[in-house]
Structure formats: C-alpha cells, structure tokens
Amino acid sequence: MPKLDEGAKGVYLITVTPFRDDGALDLDSLDRLTDFYLGCGVTGLTVLGVMGEAPKLTAEESRTYVKRVLARVGGRVPVVVGVSSPGFAAMGELAKSVMDLGAAGVMVGPGAQVRTDDQAFAYFEMAAETLGPGTPFCVQDHPLAYNGVQLPVPVLKRIFQAIPTAVMLKHEDWPGPGLAKLSAIRAAGGKGEIRRVSILAGNGGGLFLPEELSRGADGAMTGFSYPEMMVGVVAAHAAGDVERAHDLFDAYLPLARYEQQSALGLAVRKYLLLKRGAIASMAIRKPGPRLSAADIADIDRLIARQERRLTELG
Amino acid sequence: MPKLDEGAKGVYLITVTPFRDDGALDLDSLDRLTDFYLGCGVTGLTVLGVMGEAPKLTAEESRTYVKRVLARVGGRVPVVVGVSSPGFAAMGELAKSVMDLGAAGVMVGPGAQVRTDDQAFAYFEMAAETLGPGTPFCVQDHPLAYNGVQLPVPVLKRIFQAIPTAVMLKHEDWPGPGLAKLSAIRAAGGKGEIRRVSILAGNGGGLFLPEELSRGADGAMTGFSYPEMMVGVVAAHAAGDVERAHDLFDAYLPLARYEQQSALGLAVRKYLLLKRGAIASMAIRKPGPRLSAADIADIDRLIARQERRLTELG
C-alpha cells in the first residue's frame, strides 16, 4: 500500500467506531461500515479520530480496530490513523503499530498545553521526530477539538517548510479564520514558500465544502453520514460544474448542519448510520450524548425533506 | 413604552453599528438601518450587542447611538440594550442612562471570570442588584462570545427562580447542548419549577431557528442581514405551517451559514447591508475582519443562488 503523500485528494471519510449495545467493539458492524463507506465512493478512510471515540478505546482495542479495517479495505484505499496522545511515548507506540499493520499515514493534532507559536511548531517537530522519517502525517488544525490550540498561518508554514513528513493539512479552524487560512496556505504553496501540500476540507465539519474546494482544497476529510454527498460535490467541482456542486451540497446542508452540532453530533451520526443499515447499534461509550425524542423527530423530518429535495434535484 | 417582560416574542433583530469610512459613527446610516429593520417586520431591536461592536464605542458614543435609535423607532417596537461590562459600575451606569432614554430592557452575559455554577448564579444576582428592580433583563447564554463561560440548566433555573427581573433567555449555547437546553428550560417552565420566561432563539447565530421554534422558542434574537427570513419563519411556524417555515429557512441557509462565520461574519453582514442599501459603508472599527476578493466572490454567488431559490419557492 503506498504511503500518504502531498498528492492526496478526494474524500477521506472519518469513520465512527461501532459498539454493541453492551458497549463491546462490534467488529461485524465494522466490516459492514467499511463496505458502506467504500460503496459510497470514498478515496480514503481516517480512523480513530475525534468522532471515532478514540480515547474511549484501550490500546489493545485500537489495534484490533485498525487491523480489522485494514483487512477489510484490503489495500483498495489508503487508511489514515489518528494518533494524537497526551504524550509522545504513547503516540509513537500507536503509530508504529498501525504503520506496521499497513496504515498509509497518521494524523496528529497539537498538544493541549501549547500556547504560543513557537510551542506549536516545537510540538510538531517533536511529533515528527517521534514518528520517524517513514511515517507521513496529516496536521490536524481543529482548535475546537484540541483545547483551543491555534495553528496560525506562520506556524503552518514553518511546519511544512521544516518537516518533510508533514504532507497534509486537515483544515478545520472553525470558528476562526477558516477559508482565509486555506487561501493563505495555498498561496504560500503557489509562491514557493512551502511545498504544495495536500489540503483536505473539514471547516465546520464540512459545512463550507464548496467554498473550500473553490479556494483550492484537494478534497474533504470529515464524517457526514451521507458520504455520497461529499463524493458528489468533490466530483462536480473537479469537473468544473461549481453550481452543480452547490446544488448537491445545499440539498444535504440542513441535515449536515444538524449532524455537526458538537455535543450531539456523534449521536446523530450513529442514528443515521443505523437507519442506513451500516451499523447494528447506535451505542456510544461514556461520556457521550444520547438523542431525545425531540432530536429524533427533528432528524426524521430532515431526512424526509432531504429525500424530497434530492428527488427534485434529480 | 412598555418594558420587556416574560411575554416577549417575535424577532428581536441584533443591529450592527454603522461607521463612516473614516471610522466615525454614521448617524444618517443608523436612521436608514433602523427603517430597514422595521420595514422587514421585526418585533424588536437589540443594540450594542457583540455584533454591534459595543466595546469599540466610547461611553458617549454608546449613549448617542442608543438615543438616536430610540428616537427613530419612536416607540413602535421595544429596544433592548446590551450592557455587559467588565465591572458592575460601568454596567449600572450604562443601564441607567439607556433606561432613562426609553429602552425596554437590557441584556447581560456572564462575567469573564466566572468558572463554577455558584459563581455564575452569583454574577447574575449581583447584576440584577446593580440594575435595580425597574430594569428587566435578558440573560445572554453565549459561551463563544463570553470567554467560554457556561450557564448550565441548573444555573438558569436558579436565575429565573430567584431573580424577577430576569425575564428572557437568549439561547445561544453553541457549540454545546443547544436544543436540549432550550427543551429543558421550557420543560421547567411547564412543570412550574420556574416562571415561563421568554426564550428567543439564536443558536449558532440562528442556524437552528426552525428546530428551536419547534422546541418552544418564542421567536428569534439574532442578526442575519435578511431579517425577513426570520420574520417569515417565525410567522409560518406560528401559523402551524412547519414545512413552510423549513422551506423558507432552507432557502436562506447557505448564505446564513456563511454570515455566521465567527471571525468574518460581521464583515459579511455589513457587506450585505451595504448591498441592500441599509448602510453607506462597510467600515468596521479595529480590530475587525476585512473581506478578500475570494470572500466577495463566495457571497455574490450565494446571493444569486438564494435569489433563484426564493423565486422557485414562490
């Protein structure tokens, strides 16, 4: 399996982790889910991310999970593994084991203690040293999920200038500079200040996908439970049909917006994946949200409306 | 002019503050803007909010601004004034002066130092004491704008139980519990645990308006530059036509989403108000965002698409 590099593009789907009602890892559902994602046409998978409940797995479960996904994927698409950890020892251990299993690369967000530009850069330098020269990684710029830690443009430039294994940016600085940051990194690549790295869109959890593509994103890395929307939007955009990309995006936007609520989002996502037959239970390990009857009524209405809209759209 | 009370409903529009290109307050535009808002059918105005650049005004300018708005409104709708301040002395001073001028009430968010439930409640107790028994106020629950300070349901209940002048909740805990909080406060009112207070929707800057109305919100308090959307959605909902409310909402959602970007949003809003003829300049006082050519291209595309969609919708 080739490793992740600066040319990565398309839709890297951030996976959920299926549990049984009793809380155990559900490996059968994991197979089904993997098939579901691949069936939607995604170009890659990202596992053990924030929405993958990574911190709720034991080290052994994490390895089991990654091994199973890799086996099911069978090399058809690259698999990126989130390895952010409270310390470099654990990060290094997990990264080594998943790369040995056949992962294409890993994803790293900044440490919770980072406060200044120099600290942010130093963190990624140490992470890269920990991972070693054979492990390419995606820089996850997502302050909401990383204790508010900022990776401003000058820091990202330093990272991509100094660290050859930093090959990709997951763009999710939201609420924040958002699209302007994407434009700035792309422009820095265009002017030769940095290598042209891969940038995958995830701002607001994908709520700005068409605009990010217009700014030069190479695709998306996020976790909406209708991956076919992202695949379609990226394809339409690549084909030059920007209005079609927006039409498709707009049809799914009301539900996508609902799924991107930070507190409740994972429960919405698992409910939708359950309804779509991709997993067998919507169980979430503690601490985690739970849908109310009112939430379900909201979602069911949005699904019905989305179906009508898609029919109209053709 | 009657004062704000628990029965408030409809759309309280959060106003921007128009400046001239040289940065001075633009009182002529303020008149035009007030007319524009009233022309859209709003039921109230909220001035000197976060998006009103309140901290960038001198005390004198704040008074001038409020006086001018009140004069133009001429008692047709109630005007609520944001009075959050770093200390109670300044809060009390501003509140007294605007109530004397004829404001219907004020809006208060929690102090930046608040960390625990008891501190949050104590803060509002001290605020109420500062404001005095003749000044009704709206509790602004908006962690993103108030240094991450949380007002969980038990705190809100204590506030509404103990403080008779706390008559309204501006619901904007997002990203956060969002809709579940609205349901909980409404349910507490239903069970008689607290008075039935007014709840105005603002979650995600209005991005969940139809769902908030379904949960029992009495209207909206936020600042989208197409106030007629909110007026229409609230009216359709009140008339029982929930699908129509969603249809209208969905037509504006792509642009509303773009305007609610936290860093750039105010610039988007002023650009739209300028385009709509409501203000004469999109100037923002420092520190503030500025639109790039790419931002403007995004917005113009979204406007065109919105117009087409509205035509289809009829």
Added chain:
Amino acid sequence: MPKLDEGAKGVYLITVTPFRDDGALDLDSLDRLTDFYLGCGVTGLTVLGVMGEAPKLTAEESRTYVKRVLARVGGRVPVVVGVSSPGFAAMGELAKSVMDLGAAGVMVGPGAQVRTDDQAFAYFEMAAETLGPGTPFCVQDHPLAYNGVQLPVPVLKRIFQAIPTAVMLKHEDWPGPGLAKLSAIRAAGGKGEIRRVSILAGNGGGLFLPEELSRGADGAMTGFSYPEMMVGVVAAHAAGDVERAHDLFDAYLPLARYEQQSALGLAVRKYLLLKRGAIASMAIRKPGPRLSAADIADIDRLIARQERRLTELG
C-alpha cells in the same frame, strides 16, 4: 497491603521518574530514589503524577515503573498511582493492572472537557464506575494541571456523598479559593454533610502547608525535593508545636518557592535530587524544561542559604 481509606495521613510524596541520559527509564535510580524517599520518613508514595512525567511513559513503562516501586517499597508504605487518562478505557486498564500489582489506591483528576458542576460530578461518577468498588481513589483538585477544570465545594460534597470509593482529596486549587475550600470540606465533614475524608495538602505545591494543617489537613501530598521538611512540619504540627512547624517551613520556603515554578519546577527538582544523590541523571523527556546557568546559580545560592538557616534553626 491495606488499601487507601479515609484515615490516610502523613506525607505522601509525589515521586519523579528517573531517566538515564539517553532517555531510558533508569530502574537503578528508581530503587535509590525509593530508598531516599523512605529514608526521609514519608508515610506514602504517589507515583505517575503530573510531576512524574506519566504521559511520557508507554503503557508498558508505566507498569514496569509501578512494579519496581512496589517491589522496593515491599509493603512498608502505601503507594498511590495516578491514573488520569483521556478516556475511561485506558484509565480502567491502568488502574486494574496497578491494583493487581499491589497499589493501595489510585488518584484521578477531572477530564479536560468538564465545564459545569454536573459534568464534574458525572465525570467522577463514571470514573468510580470504571475503577470498580475495590479501588479506592483520591480526588485530585488541581485546575492548573487539569486544563483549568474547577471542582467547587458543592461538587466535592456531591462526590464524597455519593461515591464511597472516593476517600481522599488532594487539595491544590491554586491560584483559587485555596484554604477556604479546605475549611469548607472539613466543616462539611464536621457537620455530617459528608463522611470525614482524608485531605492532603498540596496548595501551591505545598507553599501553604502550615496553614493547611491548621485548617485540618491530614498531611501533605506534594513533591518537594526535601521531603524531610514536610515530614518535620507535619510532625511538629501534630505535636502541637505550630511555631516550630512554621520555623521549619520558613527555612525551606525560599527554595520550595523556586522549585514550585510551574514551567521550570521539574528541572529544579531533578537537579536537587541529583545533587542529593537520589538519582543519577537530571534527564527529562520531551517536552520538558532545561536549567540555564542563571537558574543553577539561583538554586545553588538558595541551597547555601537554606543550609545556613537550618544551622541557625538547630
């Protein structure tokens, strides 16, 4: 070995983790260090705490470390193990393994995502459920080390009322309410609102030890590199000689203050332990501080002054 319970008292010394110059765990130094601590008269040890560089160890290293300490201690004093983790799965795994090895109990701080009183209580409820009824634990109230998360008095009361395995409070809410919180928890015990739990002092890293003892602390849990000071202060206080306790404390205060600098403190501590012959290297794993020549000059001056003062004191 008896398990930790509400009657725990004396000095629980928070250990450092000795590394070799090449960064490997130094188990020989660990034996020497354990002997050194026990030789100072400590009543217990707390390992894998914040100052023990816990997140920088792999899971395997953590177990090796705990096993070695327990073997060297040989049941002479209880050993408490820090098990705070980003998720409950890892917490449960580590806690089980160290309790099986013979630890007396564990220590748990609040999760980084906790914001409200209810969330804080729920976190400890879930932690207790994860740990199980056979694992007593110490509640670590240390916002500076736990992402600013607060455990106000009402939350601590709920924890000690509802959770029988929560037997101890490590009191370190500083800067913050500090001594008032200790008094409040002690008073709640006195009034029968909660069980009388063990409270070990650590406010400001021990910089308020005599005052905390006066408020009813049962001893200290912190990591100054002159443990004999804490042992002596606690003993003098227990013997009713409060002035002697202060005399002893004051003699060490200038150096203790220097060692409690948050960014540099661990490097100061390892330098002092090296000078005292307790460890073979002052190596710290990344990311970590490093002493400058000016720092060393400061410390050496403070040591010399401390020795003179102790001679005067007799």
Added chain:
Amino acid sequence: MPKLDEGAKGVYLITVTPFRDDGALDLDSLDRLTDFYLGCGVTGLTVLGVMGEAPKLTAEESRTYVKRVLARVGGRVPVVVGVSSPGFAAMGELAKSVMDLGAAGVMVGPGAQVRTDDQAFAYFEMAAETLGPGTPFCVQDHPLAYNGVQLPVPVLKRIFQAIPTAVMLKHEDWPGPGLAKLSAIRAAGGKGEIRRVSILAGNGGGLFLPEELSRGADGAMTGFSYPEMMVGVVAAHAAGDVERAHDLFDAYLPLARYEQQSALGLAVRKYLLLKRGAIASMAIRKPGPRLSAADIADIDRLIARQERRLTELG
C-alpha cells in the same frame, strides 16, 4: 512631570483603591495611602491596575481617583495608570484624560481575544496607535490577569522593536517561563536586537524579586503591603549586597506569599493596610473576597512572626 521612559527604575507600587464601608470612593484614605506609599520610599505609583479594582469604578470615578492621586503626589514621583479596556475607544478616552491630568504614562495588557503571536503583536500596535505618540506605555505581561493571553519572547521583541512608545515591561508571566523570559529580553537588549527597555519585576506578585534583580530587572512593580521590603531589596541589590537583599526578602516572604493568593490576596492586602493605618476600611467592591476568622488568624500569626524575624535581622 517628565514622562515614563526606558530608564525607569526602582519600585513602582501598585496601589489599592480605598472605599468606605458603604462602598463609596474614600478620597481621604486615598490621600493617606498616597502619603504612606511615598513615605515607604517608592519611586513611582501605578494606579488602576488589576489589584486597584479598576473595572469596578465608573469612568468618572476613575478620573476622580487619578486626579486626587496626582494632586497629592504633586510631581514627586511618576504615576502610571492602567488603561486596559475591552475596546480601544474606551482605552483611548481614559488614557487621554489621565495624560492631560499629568500621568507619566500608562500600562496596557493584551486583549482577551488574542490567541496567536501575530494577534498579540497587532493588539499592541493598535493600542500604540490609539494612545498616540505622546503617551509612553508599559507592556503588562501577566497571563493570569489577562485571560491566559501569552506574550512570548518573539512577540515582546517585535513590540519593542516596532513601537517606540513601548518603553517598559512589567514582568509577570507566572506560572510560566518567568525568569527565563526576563533573561531573554535583557539579552536581546544587550545584543542590540531591541532597545534596552525598562523591566520591572512582578513575577508571582513579587515572589521572585531577588532573582529578577539578579537577571537584570530595573526594579519592581507590584503591590505588597510592606513596600519598604521592596525598596530595601532593590536598594541592597543596587548596592551590590545580594545576600542582604535575600535576607530582607526572606523575612517578608511568608507573609508576601500569603498576600499573593490570587483569590484572597486583595482582602489580605486591604486588611494589612488597614492595620498599618494607611486606609480607613477594608471594604472591597463586589465581586470580591472576604476574610474568614481563620484567614485573619493566619495573617496575625504571620505578622507576629515577621516582626520577630525583622528584629533578629536588625
């Protein structure tokens, strides 16, 4: 009165704001307090700082306060006024009025929204522009009081390189890099990277004063209620008697440490100033701490011990 410049040195005492028991400004006490401070030999005063309860004053009270202090000082020492505000308009207004009254300069901390290095620098650029070329200012680097905002060494260098009116650093990045930062700024001045600016020590509220002087601080700017200690330490250090400086410092350290507790400190300070006859009431405006009987017992013991120690010291 000459304006503040890079040559400032000695002890700039941060003043409290005396209130009467009924909460009104106590201008008679203010005169007495001013005399008390000057009688201790301070070289300057800093008013309306964090410990001066600045946000609790109305704009009018702030001006009254500054006017009264300036009148009483009568030009004998420079007076610096804290002007940090939530917006530049209020900052500019207050600064203009106090400079017109005869202040020597102002003090500015970073805005609460600052997150990145570029934002921190831009904030001070805008502040300097707001203040104008005739108003020299002190950069207050005090994350605990400014919402955790960091001013790392590269940012401070940029500020002192680019902004001629930034003439002084109040060094109080604690807990944080502390002394290393002072050394770095001093070294940058030595190497000609920046002008040699004035650096006044305040780390931990003065708890590292002797070490800061050894690193090149030009004096102190903090608010211990025994200003004669700071005057004495600075004088001994300037005279080359470093051990004497430490002796004096150590004698006051136990009480100084107690006064520097962040939550309770202001109440301790006002109690001590009341006992020393400098003010007529220990009233603090809300929200503020209040001493318990146990706190007072602690303080009284520490005063008695301090007096004995000073007698021994001679």
